[in-house]
Amino acid sequence: MKHFLNTQDWSRPELDALLTQAALFKRNKLGGELRGRSIALVFFNPSLRTRTSFELGAFQLGGHAVVLQPGKDAWPIEFDLGTVMDGDTEEHIAEVARVLSRYVDLIGVRAFPKFIDWSLDRQDRVLQGFAKHATVPVINMETITHPCQELAHVLALQEHFGATDLRGKKYVLTWTYHPKALNTAVANSALTIATRMGMDVTLLCPTPEYVLDERYMGWAEQNVAESGGSLKVSHDIDSAYAGADVVYAKSWGALPYFGNWGPEKPIRDGFRHFIVDERKMALTNNGVFSHCLPLRRNVKATDAVMDSPNCIAIEEAENRLHVQKAVMAALAAQAS
């Protein structure tokens, strides 16, 4: 049984098939691929796009979605084995995943890192716990990566450039300022999928401390070796933007400060100028700009960049619906 935990677990032909199916769903909204089927959407964190697009996607394919928020409208869940559960958690993932699997055909999970200990967070225990104990396919709705966002992003780029082959495009993944240290999930994912698609990728970040986890840097190295793209890390804004075809922005916390964010704050506050603005975009090759959203305007990117015809963030957000329908249909088909 195949899960959708990371795009790296899926072959390039499989990813291409998902993107092709998503483009078809974009043209023909309704289908019967989930008729009589259901999905549990388990949210440990807030969402606008993910929740709406998964619920509507299941509905449009003839299925039904049940949203659960453990600790709010469902019991708090224990993930560690061997724990004496005399604290706040009421039931164990071993029961939760197996019980849900008796009711539904798919399980989606959103569980952000706790931002205390990266060595624990990088184990992705919540998602892995569901995948281990569930007897139905599990979908990553954003944990320490965001594979659904990856597919939506690639589909938006393919639409913008009018081509499914993105090789040779100059792609800049830029760190951008945010007052708080954020999850690295979308940055990990952007790096993964951009290198997978064979683009010439620059990871632009303020200092070496903001380079991503070695697992994702390693995936990127592996991907460019296979796809023929390239990868470099830069701390120089102007040279990174120069001639770029794609600028993708995300803010994230520096991994060495996980659990001790106090000293990171003045460092990040010194890099407010990483905001995506008109001057930087003017250095690009009439480049396209995107972001996963939500985005704080005039902090991460200026109004002018967000309102520019070169901003495809809304297309990318719409594509979440189409790619997730493709993922749900593919996973449900393997069970039928």
Ligand code: CP
């Ligand atoms: N991009 C994204 O996942 O948006 P939400 O957090 O609103 O779901």
